[in-house]
Amino acid sequence: MPFIELRDVSLRYDNGYLAVEGVNLSIEEGEFVALVGPSGCGKSTLLRVISGLRPPSAGQATVRGQPVGSTPVNIGMAFQNPTLMPWRTVLQNILLPLEVSPKHKQRYRQNPKPYVEAARELMASVGLSGFENAHVWELSGGMQQRASLCRALIHQPEILMLDEPFSALDAFTREELWQAMQVLYLNRRPTVILVTHDLREAVYLSDTIYTMSSRPGRIAHVRRVEFPRPRALELTYQDDFAHIVRELRKQIGGMRSQITGLKGVGA
Numbered sequence: 699m700p701f702i703e704l705r706d707v708s709l710r711y712d713n714g715y716l717a718v719e720g721v722n723l724s725i726e727e728g729e730f731v732a733l734v735g736p737s738g739c740g741k742s743t744l745l746r747v748i749s750g751l752r753p754p755s756a757g758q759a760t761v762r763g764q765p766v767g768s769t770p771v772n773i774g775m776a777f778q779n780p781t782l783m784p785w786r787t788v789l790q791n792i793l794l795p796l797e798v799s800p801k802h803k804q805r806y807r808q809n810p811k812p813y814v815e816a817a818r819e820l821m822a823s824v825g826l827s828g829f830e831n832a833h834v835w836e837l838s839g840g841m842q843q844r845a846s847l848c849r850a851l852i853h854q855p856e857i858l859m860l861d862e863p864f865s866a867l868d869a870f871t872r873e874e875l876w877q878a879m880q881v882l883y884l885n886r887r888p889t890v891i892l893v894t895h896d897l898r899e900a901v902y903l904s905d906t907i908y909t910m911s912s913r914p915g916r917i918a919h920v921r922r923v924e925f926p927r928p929r930a931l932e933l934t935y936q937d938d939f940a941h942i943v944r945e946l947r948k949q950i951g952g953m954r955s956q957i958t959g960l961k962g963v964g965a
């Protein structure tokens with residue numbers, strides 16, 4: 699049984715807008731999946747469906763075979779904007795989800811020590827040791843995003859949802875963060891769903907890449923990525939890596955040219 703499954707899922711927003719239609723996908727436990735596609739094709743909408751924020755208008759979304767929302771599922775999230783609280787230290791920001799997580803809040807209140815240890819370990823794995831008592835304004839954008847990834851993982855979520863978490867960073871910092879993300883993933887093996895416009899990022903990090911068509915979004919192409927892990931950054935300069943990136947770009951370019959009426963855009 700797949701861990702996460704969408705069967706013929708469509709979602710129409712309250713204003714009548716059909717964002718996604720007839721989406722089928724199935725994600726194994728511990729799989730790293732990327733959703734790519736033209737702007738507005740419904741990538742974030744699918745995250746909302748899987749997290750239970752938006753019930754599908756048609757079709758079925760299940761986690762472990764149970765309809766989404768029928769049983770609690772531990773989810774971690776990180777977004778483009780790290781949204782750390784400026785009045786809290788980095789360590790306090792990372793511990794924040796434990797104050798509200800139904801699974802952890804009581805144990806955390808009674809005995810915070812193991813959680814603080816876990817937060818320190820997470821920080822060490824992404825190179826943030828020594829910044830536990832720093833405040834947000836003392837960190838670079840890349841460091842803030844590292845902290846946001848640690849915060850997303852502190853309550854040991856089964857599913858980690860990443861909505862363009864590296865898109866506001868410069869190219870070098872972004873690549874550093876891919877490597878930090880890979881370390882976190884290999885240490886914990888959560889099921890990850892990454893929404894991104896960066897095709898190199900998708901290929902570097904993922905096991906499977908779903909390319910969505912423009913609105914209403916459908917799954918237009920599924921690409922497995924078989925490179926063994928850990929993946930070195932040098933992989934991104936290899937021909938077989940570039941070949942997959944080109945294949946995805948061609949798919950998306952074709953859709954964009956259908957929308958704009960231009961021939962060969964991005965192809």
Ligand SMILES: Nc1ncnc2c1ncn2[C@@H]1O[C@H](COP(=O)(O)OP(=O)(O)OP(=O)(O)O)[C@@H](O)[C@H]1O
Pocket residue numbers: 711712713715717735736737738739740741742743744913
């Ligand atoms: N709450 C809402 N009400 C009505 N329409 C919405 C709502 N949220 C999103 N949409 C529309 O649904 C479509 C899909 O949006 P969504 O954010 O899922 O796309 P996306 O692929 O993540 O976009 P992008 O790549 O630009 O971030 C868009 O056209 C958007 O305008």
